Amino acid sequence: MPSRGLQEGKRSIVVVYDRTRGDIVHVHEVVTERGGRHPSMRAVEKEALELAAGGSVGRTLGRKQMKTISVKASRLEHDPNVLLHVDVKRRRLERVKIRR
DSSP states (O other): OOOOOOOEEEEEEEEEEETTTOOEEEEEEEEEETTSOOOOHHHHHHHHHHHHHHSHHHHHHOGGGEEEEEEOGGGGOOOTTEEEEEETTTTEEEEEEOOO
């Protein structure tokens, strides 16, 4: 018997970053099954900040130093030659090539 699996309805991804430096401190993803009730973006951002603040980086950095941006999953694709960073002025995720 085939497994049912998740029938994805909606996905939200939020990056939590240091508002001064642009360093990413947490990536939060919420996936709702088709037909399910998806939380508002505000609720997703709030949960992301709460989780980030509770971690070791969050305790060091402080919640007021953190901000969030919404991103598409394709922007987070893993590449060992790329560093992810937030441009704090444009509030945009950047993929920076690592020089080797």
